[in-house]
Amino acid sequence: GESVGLHLPTLSVQEGDNSIINCAYSNSASDYFIWYKQESGKGPQFIIDIRSNMDKRQGQRVTVLLNKTVKHLSLQIAATQPGDSAVYFCAEGGKAAGNKLTFGGGTRVLVKP
Amino acid sequence: DSGVTQTPKHLITATGQRVTLRCSPRSGDLSVYWYQQSLDQGLQFLIQYYNGEERAKGNILERFSAQQFPDLHSELNLSSLELGDSALYFCASSVGDGPQLFYGYTFGSGTRLTVV
Numbered sequence: 001g002e003s004v005g006l007h008l009p010t011l012s013v014q015e016g017d018n019s020i021i022n023c024a025y026s027n028s029a030s031d032y033f034i035w036y037k038q039e040s041g042k043g044p045q046f047i048i049d050i051r052s053n054m055d056k057r058q059g060q061r062v063t064v065l066l067n068k069t070v071k072h073l074s075l076q077i078a079a080t081q082p083g084d085s086a087v088y089f090c091a092e093g094g095k096a097a098g099n100k101l102t103f104g105g106g107t108r109v110l111v112k113p
Numbered sequence: 114d115s116g117v118t119q120t121p122k123h124l125i126t127a128t129g130q131r132v133t134l135r136c137s138p139r140s141g142d143l144s145v146y147w148y149q150q151s152l153d154q155g156l157q158f159l160i161q162y163y164n165g166e167e168r169a170k171g172n173i174l175e176r177f178s179a180q181q182f183p184d185l186h187s188e189l190n191l192s193s194l195e196l197g198d199s200a201l202y203f204c205a206s207s208v209g210d211g212p213q214l215f216y217g218y219t220f221g222s223g224t225r226l227t228v229v
Contacts, residue, residue, distance in 0.1 A: 008153055008154075008155070034217040036220075041201075041223075042223070043117075043203055043221055043223050044203070044205075044220045045115070046217065046219070049216065089155070089156065091217070091218075093215075093217075095210075098168075098210045099208070099210040100161070100210075104155075
């Protein structure tokens with residue numbers, strides 16, 4: 001699965017505010033969704049995942065929402081901190097895709113002090 | 114430490130040369146994926162191997178090739194290098210499409226290739 005090589009959209013957020021990153025996915029048969037965080041010069045790191053039998057899943061300061069009707073995935077970060085500044089990628093996949101992931105293009109989050 | 118090991122971390126080489134990037138997957142993972150990431154770009158899928166066999170190909174140039182060995186480590190070979198090949202190259206691993214529950218990919222920390 002590959003993502004489109006476009007210039008990354010940027011979300012600027014004030015420190016302490018909540019962030020919402022949105023992602024539209026394409027395959028209605030996808031049953032697994034995941035968010036990755038990539039800091040500059042590092043590899044993507046797992047943040048949170050959700051399977052298609054759920055609408056919402058919460059982690060520490062992060063929540064993923066899945067709307068299968070409109071094929072939309074979102075990541076909410078509560079009380080955004082400077083360490084949250086990074087590029088965030090969503091990905092879809094699962095059994096229907098042979099357990100392969102297709103990545104979104106990524107969103108850059110910049111946290112302003 | 115994600116459990117996926119990539120070497121070397123940095124590589125500087127001249128145009129026209131050939132390099133080999135190495136990846137050891139997380140213990141228990143059978144699938145290896147290679148991605149290229151240019152500056153401020155997304156992840157470009159290159160190729161996937163599962164248990165030693167090629168499974169899927171993305172936008173991989175003919176100058177690039179890969180293989181997965183019996184011990185499941187993988188190598189990505191880049192030849193006749195051009196300036197535009199300068200990028201971060203990531204390896205990721207997963208359980209593949211076997212019977213285990215799928216939990217996405219685990220990425221390595223990448224190899225930064227600079228072609229001068």
